[in-house]
Amino acid sequence: MVRNVPCLRPFQLLLLALSAFVVYTVAFCHDDLPQKSPVCKAFDSYRTHIIDPYIKPPIERLIHHSEPYIDPLKPYASATTAYARARVIPRASALLDTSLAHYDAQVAPRLHWLVVDRFWNGITKPLYFDNLHPYLERHTRPHRIFYHKVIVPGARKVVSRTHSTYIRVLPHAQHYLVNAQANAGRIYETVRPHVLRVYQRVRPHAVVLLNQAQLQLLCLTKKAGDMRREFVDPHLRKILDKVGENGDPADSPLVAPVLTESETTPHPFQMNPPLTI
Numbered sequence: 001m002v003r004n005v006p007c008l009r010p011f012q013l014l015l016l017a018l019s020a021f022v023v024y025t026v027a028f029c030h031d032d033l034p035q036k037s038p039v040c041k042a043f044d045s046y047r048t049h050i051i052d053p054y055i056k057p058p059i060e061r062l063i064h065h066s067e068p069y070i071d072p073l074k075p076y077a078s079a080t081t082a083y084a085r086a087r088v089i090p091r092a093s094a095l096l097d098t099s100l101a102h103y104d105a106q107v108a109p110r111l112h113w114l115v116v117d118r119f120w121n122g123i124t125k126p127l128y129f130d131n132l133h134p135y136l137e138r139h140t141r142p143h144r145i146f147y148h149k150v151i152v153p154g155a156r157k158v159v160s161r162t163h164s165t166y167i168r169v170l171p172h173a174q175h176y177l178v179n180a181q182a183n184a185g186r187i188y189e190t191v192r193p194h195v196l197r198v199y200q201r202v203r204p205h206a207v208v209l210l211n212q213a214q215l216q217l218l219c220l221t222k223k224a225g226d227m228r229r230e231f232v233d234p235h236l237r238k239i240l241d242k243v244g245e246n247g248d249p250a251d252s253p254l255v256a257p258v259l260t261e262s263e264t265t266p267h268p269f270q271m272n273p274p275l276t277i
Contacts, residue, residue: 021039
């Protein structure tokens, strides 16, 4: 009969993870002064932004305010510590050494025989090699052969060619990059007057072209409105009249939009400020 193993609750799992995190940081991050480990970096950032400004000051204030109540207990604590060092710790160390010696002499060989010899070598490995391994070998062998004969050589060739191309191109790329960085300022100062001169020459013509384009667009819009009123609105009027005879729709006459004088008269473009490079 298999007993139901109680599952850990989420809060217990969180406490277990936090405990493991604290043990890891205390054990390993103390010597990791450059903070190379990602966990140590995260702990250092957490300590700098959370613990030092928010958690540590209240604890220090609590300790400072509780010192008058703790000072009378210090002699008893010192006596207890001395008694523990003189009587308890040696006996506990001797008991621990005896327990470890007993474990190494009696428990470890039997545990090794039970786990390794009986369970792993006696049950697990025969079951795997007699049942599961032939099935996996039969179904994965073609894929492994294809991987080792096709993919691996092709990947090695690609990596070799890429590396050789990189080694061949790198000096030229560095040379061109250094020259471009050195000549960027000189090229800018050389090109800048020509760009300004071209801009000053092209700007009036561009403004005229844009005004003409606006006038043509307004003319096209007006012609499109006239053609709609001439060709489309009469047919829509007939269709609405027929619908009004058959049904009972609201009588809403078609109103053609009328362009105002401000809409038909083009506004001159606002002149943009001169280009500064």
